Amino acid sequence: MSNTSRAVYDTLAGIGRALGNGHRLELLERLAQTEAPVETLAQATGLSLANASQHLQHLRRAGLVTARREGRQMYYRLTDERIVTLMGLMREIAESNLAEMERLVGQLFGGSDADEALEPMSREALAQALAQREVTLLDVRTREEYGAGHLPGAINIPMDQLEQMLDRLPRDQEIVAYCRGPYCVLSHEAVRLLQRQGFRVRRYEEGYPEWKAAGLPTD
Amino acid sequence: MSNTSRAVYDTLAGIGRALGNGHRLELLERLAQTEAPVETLAQATGLSLANASQHLQHLRRAGLVTARREGRQMYYRLTDERIVTLMGLMREIAESNLAEMERLVGQLFGGSDADEALEPMSREALAQALAQREVTLLDVRTREEYGAGHLPGAINIPMDQLEQMLDRLPRDQEIVAYCRGPYCVLSHEAVRLLQRQGFRVRRYEEGYPEWKAAGLPTD
DNA sequence: TCAATAGTCAAATGTTCAATTGAGTATTTG
DNA sequence: CAAATACTCAATTGAACATTTGACTATTGA
Structure with missing residues (x-):
């Protein structure tokens, strides 16, 4: 394994880590309905404002969401429609392979x-x-x-x-x-x-x- | 958000966490070729035996691989073909949204x-x-x-x-x-x-x- | 039964992550 | 310009992760 290909897998793993938290999955699901400002998302998920903000930035670093300022609000949105498909696949795999699910x-x-x-x-x-x-x-x-x-x-x-x-x-x-x-x-x-x-x-x-x-x- | 639906997201997040490490992604990719015993996988990825074993068990807890004993070897394999599709989607999303990638x-x-x-x-x-x-x-x-x-x-x-x-x-x-x-x-x-x-x-x-x-x- | 093989497990270490708190920043509104 | 709003950032704390090391277990073969 070359150094670069290791780096490729690590970058890819960044997306995995972003998906590796229940609150972030909830945020993504909420964002799949429509873009929204931080406060709305925090309320929808029951997170504190600061915590929601930090999760959103985690998602942003992983390239899954983007932010846009509008007045004093930051609207976050999914960067890519395929993220919905990705979560759907995770769900299917979980449902067929995890008894817990x-x-x-x-x-x-x-x-x-x-x-x-x-x-x-x-x-x-x-x-x-x-x-x-x-x-x-x-x-x-x-x-x-x-x-x-x-x-x-x-x-x-x-x-x-x-x-x-x-x-x-x-x-x-x-x-x-x-x-x-x-x-x-x-x-x-x-x-x-x-x-x-x-x-x-x-x-x-x-x-x-x-x-x-x-x-x-x-x- | 009900308690149960929180638990659903957390379980789903378990799959995300399993995908949230470059070495595990390498292991999955290797397993996508064919099932293999731990030692082979460790060599293919450059991990120590114990470390590879632990990553594999992490993947197993997440429901992504299963293990089967054959003589003194443990053969691991992907539980689900769709995992390949899932990784492919992660790759596509990463390639279109991350400059780093x-x-x-x-x-x-x-x-x-x-x-x-x-x-x-x-x-x-x-x-x-x-x-x-x-x-x-x-x-x-x-x-x-x-x-x-x-x-x-x-x-x-x-x-x-x-x-x-x-x-x-x-x-x-x-x-x-x-x-x-x-x-x-x-x-x-x-x-x-x-x-x-x-x-x-x-x-x-x-x-x-x-x-x-x-x-x-x-x- | 004993030694060798293939793996798992437990403990220990340093690292990263999640959540809270309180301070700081950008933007609007009076 | 001052106050209010909507965040973001930094620091802190406890929890979870990744890796190594060495001990332990299951299976085979001599």
């Missing part, structure tokens, strides 16, 4: 009843159903996240308002709910709520960032 | 002269050229690596014997050389040597593990 995901989503009965929808199936206008898409993220980009034609009803706005949803067509990504629980909650109310509803198994990273159209 | 890769391969003149061949282009029998494939890895799997129809001439065995290569067809992966220098050296000798020769830009991980046929 299976247990946790079960615990996160298993919560209750029949919502397992209906298979979640894959990206491909959803793309096809959308093309044929067979389903109504429901985005249960916040208004801001929706505003920054969403699947084509999706209706936005943030999860905490869903119960009050059931009249905006069709009863004669299947509804597909989605949120931030595979570990976001909002769409699970939405499905449970809507099923109780008698709607025909399923989940899209990923989320907005994965859809976008796959190169599919967004609004 | 560009510099190092240039230094690793730029070495000399005209070998840049000919574009390396992409996986797709190579697959097509093979299907049409337009090229002769040359595998310059060791006999063992070749024996554990290689691209369909490839001739094996380890790099250190290439100069003595030029008569086994055709002068009337383009040759495509490949080795262990994108950072392996053997195929670069092969191309340089063969070009000096008047052969028509190019590189396949990745290597055996990437070809295999992409689901393409191997021998």
Whole structure:
């Protein structure tokens, strides 16, 4: 092994280290929705401001995010769409090879009843159903996240308002709910709520960032 | 953020940490060629036996490799083909976003002269050229690596014997050389040597593990 | 059964990392 | 220009990592 190739692996390992912390993964997932200033990110992840700032700079040194000043705020954003794909692959590998992961995901989503009965929808199936206008898409993220980009034609009803706005949803067509990504629980909650109310509803198994990273159209 | 979802991110981060060390990345790359016992891996990477063993166990805890005893040797192997894809993605992201990476890769391969003149061949282009029998494939890895799997129809001439065995290569067809992966220098050296000798020769830009991980046929 | 081989484990060392605290900086607003 | 906002930076503390060394364990072969 030459000295240079050692240096190549070390540089590459820098990316690994950046991905080697749960808080940083959360920050990346949040950034996959849309760029955001430090304070917003700190709140979203429950980190102190200084700590969030330092994690973000760690990510910046690894080349995964960039920062841009706007007034007195620093907006951070992912440098590369492929980072979403990268995290998705890590997830797939973890889910198929770590028993621990299976247990946790079960615990996160298993919560209750029949919502397992209906298979979640894959990206491909959803793309096809959308093309044929067979389903109504429901985005249960916040208004801001929706505003920054969403699947084509999706209706936005943030999860905490869903119960009050059931009249905006069709009863004669299947509804597909989605949120931030595979570990976001909002769409699970939405499905449970809507099923109780008698709607025909399923989940899209990923989320907005994965859809976008796959190169599919967004609004 | 729920407690469980925090635990999910931490578990995922375990994979990141495992990828967060240059020596471990080297071990993974070596394992992408074929399974191997600890001592072989230690030699290939220049690590002490104990140190290699500990890195391997780190990888095992992260679910990236598994071990199997055979006599007095422990054979380690990748648990999942997708790990090759994961490392490939890290590489792509690093190359497009880190100036440092560009510099190092240039230094690793730029070495000399005209070998840049000919574009390396992409996986797709190579697959097509093979299907049409337009090229002769040359595998310059060791006999063992070749024996554990290689691209369909490839001739094996380890790099250190290439100069003595030029008569086994055709002068009337383009040759495509490949080795262990994108950072392996053997195929670069092969191309340089063969070009000096008047052969028509190019590189396949990745290597055996990437070809295999992409689901393409191997021998 | 004894020696040799191939690896793992435990302890010890120096290094890097994560989080907190408090001070410092850039930008806007009154 | 002064105060407020939104960060960033430096210093500190305890935890986790990487490496070496030497002891320990499992398997084989004489």
